[in-house]
Amino acid sequence: MRRCLMTDKKKPWIIGGVVAAVAVIAVVAFLLLRSGSKPESVLNEYTDLLKKGNYKEMYSLISTDAKKKWNEDDFVKRNKNIYEGIDATDFNMEIKDSKDVDAGTEISYHMRMKSAAGDISFDNKATIVKEDKDYRIAWDSTQIFPQLTDSDKVNVSITEGTRGSILDRNGNALAEQGSVYQVGLIAGSMKNEKDSITALAKELAISEDSVKKALSASWVQDDMFVPVKTITKQKRADIIEALRNIEGVSVQEATGRVYPYGEMTAHLTGYVQNVTAEDLEKHKNEGYTTTSIIGKSGLESIYESKLKAVSGCKVIIVDENGDLKDTVAEQKAKDGQDIRTTIDIDAQKAAYEEVKNDAGSAVVMNSHTGEMLAMVSMPAYDPNDFAMGMDTKTWDSLNNNKQKPLLNRFVSTYCPGSTFKAITGAIALDSKTITSETTFDKTDKWQKDSSWGKNYVTTTQSYSEPSNLKNAYIYSDNIFFAQVADKIGTETFTSYLDKIGFGKQLDFPFTIAKSTYGEELENAQKLAATGYGQGDLLISPIHLTSLYTAYVNDGSILQPYLVYEDGKAKTMVKNAYRADTAKTVFTDLQAAMSGYGDNPTNAAGKTGTAQVNDGKQEIGWLSAVNDKIAVTVMIDDTKDIGESHYVIPKVQHILNNVK
Numbered sequence: 001m002r003r004c005l006m007t008d009k010k011k012p013w014i015i016g017g018v019v020a021a022v023a024v025i026a027v028v029a030f031l032l033l034r035s036g037s038k039p040e041s042v043l044n045e046y047t048d049l050l051k052k053g054n055y056k057e058m059y060s061l062i063s064t065d066a067k068k069k070w071n072e073d074d075f076v077k078r079n080k081n082i083y084e085g086i087d088a089t090d091f092n093m094e095i096k097d098s099k100d101v102d103a104g105t106e107i108s109y110h111m112r113m114k115s116a117a118g119d120i121s122f123d124n125k126a127t128i129v130k131e132d133k134d135y136r137i138a139w140d141s142t143q144i145f146p147q148l149t150d151s152d153k154v155n156v157s158i159t160e161g162t163r164g165s166i167l168d169r170n171g172n173a174l175a176e177q178g179s180v181y182q183v184g185l186i187a188g189s190m191k192n193e194k195d196s197i198t199a200l201a202k203e204l205a206i207s208e209d210s211v212k213k214a215l216s217a218s219w220v221q222d223d224m225f226v227p228v229k230t231i232t233k234q235k236r237a238d239i240i241e242a243l244r245n246i247e248g249v250s251v252q253e254a255t256g257r258v259y260p261y262g263e264m265t266a267h268l269t270g271y272v273q274n275v276t277a278e279d280l281e282k283h284k285n286e287g288y289t290t291t292s293i294i295g296k297s298g299l300e301s302i303y304e305s306k307l308k309a310v311s312g313c314k315v316i317i318v319d320e321n322g323d324l325k326d327t328v329a330e331q332k333a334k335d336g337q338d339i340r341t342t343i344d345i346d347a348q349k350a351a352y353e354e355v356k357n358d359a360g361s362a363v364v365m366n367s368h369t370g371e372m373l374a375m376v377s378m379p380a381y382d383p384n385d386f387a388m389g390m391d392t393k394t395w396d397s398l399n400n401n402k403q404k405p406l407l408n409r410f411v412s413t414y415c416p417g418s419t420f421k422a423i424t425g426a427i428a429l430d431s432k433t434i435t436s437e438t439t440f441d442k443t444d445k446w447q448k449d450s451s452w453g454k455n456y457v458t459t460t461q462s463y464s465e466p467s468n469l470k471n472a473y474i475y476s477d478n479i480f481f482a483q484v485a486d487k488i489g490t491e492t493f494t495s496y497l498d499k500i501g502f503g504k505q506l507d508f509p510f511t512i513a514k515s516t517y518g519e520e521l522e523n524a525q526k527l528a529a530t531g532y533g534q535g536d537l538l539i540s541p542i543h544l545t546s547l548y549t550a551y552v553n554d555g556s557i558l559q560p561y562l563v564y565e566d567g568k569a570k571t572m573v574k575n576a577y578r579a580d581t582a583k584t585v586f587t588d589l590q591a592a593m594s595g596y597g598d599n600p601t602n603a604a605g606k607t608g609t610a611q612v613n614d615g616k617q618e619i620g621w622l623s624a625v626n627d628k629i630a631v632t633v634m635i636d637d638t639k640d641i642g643e644s645h646y647v648i649p650k651v652q653h654i655l656n657n658v659k
Contacts, residue, residue: 038135039107040128042128043137053080053084055080062075062136062138063129064131066138069150078144082144082154086115086156086315091111091112094109095107096110096123104127104128106125109124109125110124116289116315118330120328122145126138145328147325152318153317154316154317155315155318156316157316159314159333161310161335162336163293164309166269166338167338167339167341168345169343171340175269177256178233180231181236181253182254183204183229183230183231184250184252185211185214186248189222189248196247199246200246206391211228229389230388232384233258257387262382263379263380263383265383266380266383267409268298268348268375268376271300271387275288287311288311289313298383303509309335310333313331314327315330341372342371342565344373348374348375348376350374351364351633353653358635359378359637360409360620361377361409361541362376362631363410363541363633365545367627367628367630368549370546371561372560372561373629373658376410379405409634410540411513411540412540414540414612414619415612417611418476418533418621419533419623420532421532422547422585422606424488424532426581426585427492427496428469429469429577430555431492433487434469434487436468436469439466457478460476461475463475473589474592481533482528485527485531490527500547501543501546501557507572508561508562509563515538515540516536533608542632544632545630545631545632546559546560550573550576550582551586551625552625553571554575554579555581556571556574558571559572588604590603592606593606600656603625605651606622609644616639617637618638619636619638620638620643620644620645628658628659631651635647
């Protein structure tokens with residue numbers, strides 16, 4: 001019995017002793033691991049810290065002798081400047097061998113990393129010494145690169161490639177790398193610096209503070225040129241005489257992105273700007289550096305991956321005298337690709353001249369290929385201002401302009417008004433709802449039945465001729481097309497609209513807003529209004545222009561396209577209508593076009609006045625097509641300037657001038 005009691009008393013002591021022993025072993029094991037139970041472990045830990053950019057912790061792993069040569073601040077600064085200066089990432093260290101030497105343990109390893117100049121790979125050695133119970137690295141600069149001594153420096157040189165040009169069909173540059181001019185001041189050269197700053201700021205339309213900020217930059221020393229603003233060749237010519245009268249001013253030629261036609265092609269080309277931190281993060285490992293430019297809108301953005309140049313980069317080691325010692329890595333610069341468009345700059349000029357003083361757009365398409373010859377949106381901006389650094393005043397004026405110069409109108413959708421009657425008529429003929437001779441009783445107002453209450457479709461003008469399709473086009477008879485839409489019916493009408501591209505994203509480099517007809521065509525009033533181009537209809541100038549090409553292509557609708565393909569014809573909807581339908585509509589629209597005045601190009605066209613914002617605004621349209629081109633001009637608000645009649649001479653001029 002006593003033996004049992006004695007055994008019971010010892011058992012807790014034995015268990016407690018075992019637990020204590022395990023704890024001691026665990027602590028010892030942890031300390032051994034932390035201090036580097038093997039020489040290799042400290043090198044692995046050092047590399048892990050390097051991957052994280054934790055240079056201070058790296059310093060704690062170097063030997064006492066190394067710390068005598070390098071204090072913590074200098075160590076951190078040297079490593080940080082070199083690794084981050086070359087954009088080093090993705091470190092990978094592989095130990096190859098280790099051997100005992102007089103100084104400690106020599107470990108051979110292979111290091112790989114990525115950099116701004118491409119992959120860097122080399123074999124290296126590290127000497128590991130034991131200090132008390134810890135292993136430490138006998139560090140010097142050769143741990144960064146084996147050929148780098150403590151007195152050497154690592155430099156990075158960037159060579160910019162040439163960004164691709166955006167060209168018209170004949171090789172004329174719409175956007176290119178060209179000569180620009182940097183306007184600035186020679187620091188310390190002015191007797192009256194304040195007067196020079198005031199005069200220069202006024203001439204360049206920038207703030208005096210921006211000039212002062214440039215002059216006060218930390219790198220500025222006396223006799224240095226301090227750039228203040230970059231300007232175009234034309235701007236230089238305009239203000240050079242005034243600049244010569246400002247003390248301390250200097251103008252120096254440089255290379256930059258240039259848009260020779262300014263606002264004329266602004267929404268087409270778009271613009272570039274210097275990359276931001278967000279751009280660099282979004283496009284990581286795509287060859288961009290802090291000095292790169294990137295497309296922000298228009299074709300510059302759409303074709304960024306082709307246009308962009310890949311900067312060349314070289315990582316070199318120079319000795320204390322600045323002489324080249326070794327090249328660590330090098331990546332050659334690559335020029336971007338040119339983009340040749342279908343645009344004809346002469347057609348672009350002709351379209352621009354007609355809308356440059358309005359808020360609206362003009363689109364010109366080859367009527368037998370689908371090639372876009374001109375796309376203009378006004379008002380616009382000067383893309384050179386963006387590429388060369390836009391001042392706050394200019395940016396605010398663009399943002400606060402009620403006419404929205406940043407809005408691209410040729411890809412936006414609007415109510416088409418009576419221009420859409422060309423489509424309603426084609427659908428009615430093709431579905432055999434009517435023939436070219438079908439007529440309706442004339443009346444000043446019409447409603448389907450009494451369920452419409454006080455709502456009527458009213459006539460636009462009276463005419464004595466029969467109310468057939470041709471005369472309905474000539475006199476823009478709303479009642480005729482309302483009744484036609486009612487006879488076509490919702491199911492047939494919507495099936496045709498769906499077939500010809502409504503509700504679909506058009507295949508085109510720019511993202512064109514989808515054309516829509518709303519969700520209430522089951523409603524007889526909505527259906528009737530859609531028939532004459534109102535209701536919930538929305539369509540872009542580009543889509544509307546392409547729809548008009550059916551009338552000169554035996555009923556097939558052409559696919560609009562923008563990248564040059566040697567005059568290739570492309571079809572969006574083959575046989576959208578029968579050939580005889582297309583011919584009838586074309587002939588009838590020719591009669592309508594001739595009613596607007598002289599028609600020497602034998603074009604077929606239809607005006608439209610779309611009432612929006614409860615009648616407060618009236619959009620003026622004219623779409624026309626002949627055997628060479630299809631044209632659409634849209635002006636945002638023509639209510640007090642002649643409605644659609646304001647647009648007629650604009651389209652006539654384009655038809656006459658585009659060959």
